[in-house]
Amino acid sequence: MRFNGVVATALYTLAAFLGSARAVDDIDDGAEASSTSLSESSTSVPIEKPTFTPSNIKAPFFEQFTDDWDSRWQPSHAKKEDSKTDEDWAYVGTWAVEEPHVLKAIEGDKGLVVKNPAAHHAISAKFDKKIDNKGKTLVVQYEVKLQNGLECGGAYLKLLRDNKKLHADEFSNASPYVIMFGPDKCGATNKVHFIFQHKNPKTGEYEEKHLKSPPMARIVKTTSLYTLIVNPDQTYEIRVDGEKMKNGSLLEDFTPSVNPEKEIDDPSDKKPEDWVDEARIADPEATKPEDWDEDAPYEIVDEEATKPDDWLEDEPTMVPDPEAEKPEDWDDEEDGDWIPPQVPNPKCEEASGCGKWEPPMKKNPEYKGKWSAPYIDNPAYKGVWKPKKIANPDYFEDKTPANLEPMGAIGFEIWTMQNDILFDNIYIGHSIEDAEKLKIETYDVKHPIETAEDEASKPKPSDEPPASPLNLKFMDDPVHYVREKVELFLTIARRDPVEAVRFVPEVAGGIGVLAVTLLAVIIGGVFGGSKAAQSPQVKKAAEDVKKAAVDTKDQVADAAATGAEKVQAEVNKRTTRSSGPAE
Numbered sequence: 001m002r003f004n005g006v007v008a009t010a011l012y013t014l015a016a017f018l019g020s021a022r023a024v025d026d027i028d029d030g031a032e033a034s035s036t037s038l039s040e041s042s043t044s045v046p047i048e049k050p051t052f053t054p055s056n057i058k059a060p061f062f063e064q065f066t067d068d069w070d071s072r073w074q075p076s077h078a079k080k081e082d083s084k085t086d087e088d089w090a091y092v093g094t095w096a097v098e099e100p101h102v103l104k105a106i107e108g109d110k111g112l113v114v115k116n117p118a119a120h121h122a123i124s125a126k127f128d129k130k131i132d133n134k135g136k137t138l139v140v141q142y143e144v145k146l147q148n149g150l151e152c153g154g155a156y157l158k159l160l161r162d163n164k165k166l167h168a169d170e171f172s173n174a175s176p177y178v179i180m181f182g183p184d185k186c187g188a189t190n191k192v193h194f195i196f197q198h199k200n201p202k203t204g205e206y207e208e209k210h211l212k213s214p215p216m217a218r219i220v221k222t223t224s225l226y227t228l229i230v231n232p233d234q235t236y237e238i239r240v241d242g243e244k245m246k247n248g249s250l251l252e253d254f255t256p257s258v259n260p261e262k263e264i265d266d267p268s269d270k271k272p273e274d275w276v277d278e279a280r281i282a283d284p285e286a287t288k289p290e291d292w293d294e295d296a297p298y299e300i301v302d303e304e305a306t307k308p309d310d311w312l313e314d315e316p317t318m319v320p321d322p323e324a325e326k327p328e329d330w331d332d333e334e335d336g337d338w339i340p341p342q343v344p345n346p347k348c349e350e351a352s353g354c355g356k357w358e359p360p361m362k363k364n365p366e367y368k369g370k371w372s373a374p375y376i377d378n379p380a381y382k383g384v385w386k387p388k389k390i391a392n393p394d395y396f397e398d399k400t401p402a403n404l405e406p407m408g409a410i411g412f413e414i415w416t417m418q419n420d421i422l423f424d425n426i427y428i429g430h431s432i433e434d435a436e437k438l439k440i441e442t443y444d445v446k447h448p449i450e451t452a453e454d455e456a457s458k459p460k461p462s463d464e465p466p467a468s469p470l471n472l473k474f475m476d477d478p479v480h481y482v483r484e485k486v487e488l489f490l491t492i493a494r495r496d497p498v499e500a501v502r503f504v505p506e507v508a509g510g511i512g513v514l515a516v517t518l519l520a521v522i523i524g525g526v527f528g529g530s531k532a533a534q535s536p537q538v539k540k541a542a543e544d545v546k547k548a549a550v551d552t553k554d555q556v557a558d559a560a561a562t563g564a565e566k567v568q569a570e571v572n573k574r575t576t577r578s579s580g581p582a583e
Helices: 004-028 346-350 432-441 443-456 478-495 497-503 505-526 531-562 564-579
Strands: 061-063 073-075 095-098 111-114 119-131 138-146 152-154 157-161 177-186 189-199 206-211 223-230 235-240 243-249 263-265 280-282 299-301 318-320 342-344 361-363 375-377 389-391 407-416 421-429
Touching: 061 119, 111 407, 119 421, 138 157, 138 177, 138 432, 157 421, 177 223, 177 407, 189 235, 223 432, 223 443, 342 346, 407 421, 421 432, 432 443, 478 505
Parallel strands: none
Antiparallel strands: 061 421, 073 119, 095 111, 111 421, 119 407, 138 223, 138 421, 152 177, 152 407, 157 177, 157 407, 177 189, 189 206, 223 235, 235 243, 263 389, 280 375, 299 361, 318 342
């Protein structure tokens, strides 16, 4: 019988919580359904697919992964270098050339496929002759097919610098490259890389130049086409699926900039000790007015206020709960006299108030706060100090960064959490027209077929409104109700805990109820001794839990009321997502 009071009150508290949950359900009844229920897939209409035929396009490097592909491509067996850790990473990821298993559009059309998730992959192919784009346009184009999507990983390529040390079996992240281009996504990062290595004409050292605002990658299971054009007039252009996404100047759009500043701050210049850089100061001649009372309170009693006519001064604010009943297993000798819990006096809700009336507080018109001198312009102000400028000893001017270093190979050196990334139709050359012709022969053929097949494979829309966690009823299926509500609460809480409390207040209230109940049980367990000595403490713990339950119930109701509009907005947003095209 030690915890009978606590257990009985906990049961009452949980009942109050369930009542609040059902109250929130009434609000949710008017919301539209948002999650898509699985239904029968629509009958797929057979789509006629062409058969792969190799292209006749010529280029310094052109790859369609025909049967002799392994005579050109070699996986790396090197160790990956990592300056941030002493741990060595081996390129254990395997590669294969195969047809896509997701949304295949052309029979017999194969591509290079990343086979292992959560692994480092590296593979490269040497060019027959080095590619030198000095004075020429450079065009890099290839297809990427994310058959399992892309949550965290890269799908970019590297054009490697031509040198005598270029060995395919030793290709790694440390291998010198000229251009790195392609999609990369992990978490909030989603971009199409364009990085080039620029040689400092004074030191001979290479430095990476990163595009400042790269476009976003397209994370879809259909084929995506990425195109980079570097023009001899020092401009560039990035296309995705043939659409121009970014263009600009190599001299202006990269960080660090290609050319350093002509002048730099003199590192030996120091600010003089008597330099005054405070633009405004407190007026030293200002004095506090004699009538300024710093001790005047912010609020004072409203002497003009009068007690409302309906104020019930003889009524208590709290009264015993008339609906409460003594538990059947309550033992007066063991548990003490049973006292019903207190609830707000219903008479006070109909009147202006109960209990002793006291006049309210109002803002003190004489309040001025702590006095401080006003600020004035500083007559000694000299301005913001800056060191003097000197000629930059490392300055140089390269007017033609588009004249990149000669390239001797292409490589994919990536880490990804998703496997089955497919690469195909790689073009590296100097003709925008040939790259466009290749797009028409390959991408423009497969993309509409993939899109049609993707649409045909989507579930048939249901005539019934989709079931939503916001529309569930507790009494229909208590177990399903609790599971769905908790999952929705946790999903929103990962993004914004405050929004989770507003959208699913019944779960937040339940967590609070359980925490208070557990605390009461712990308190009951701590108090040892005779049963007679335990009864008052158990009774007090029970009363505290009951009061917390009432407060929690009120908070849940308030949260439900104030969050009703946001709940509706979330439902609409979820419905839109569930009915939109899959990406």
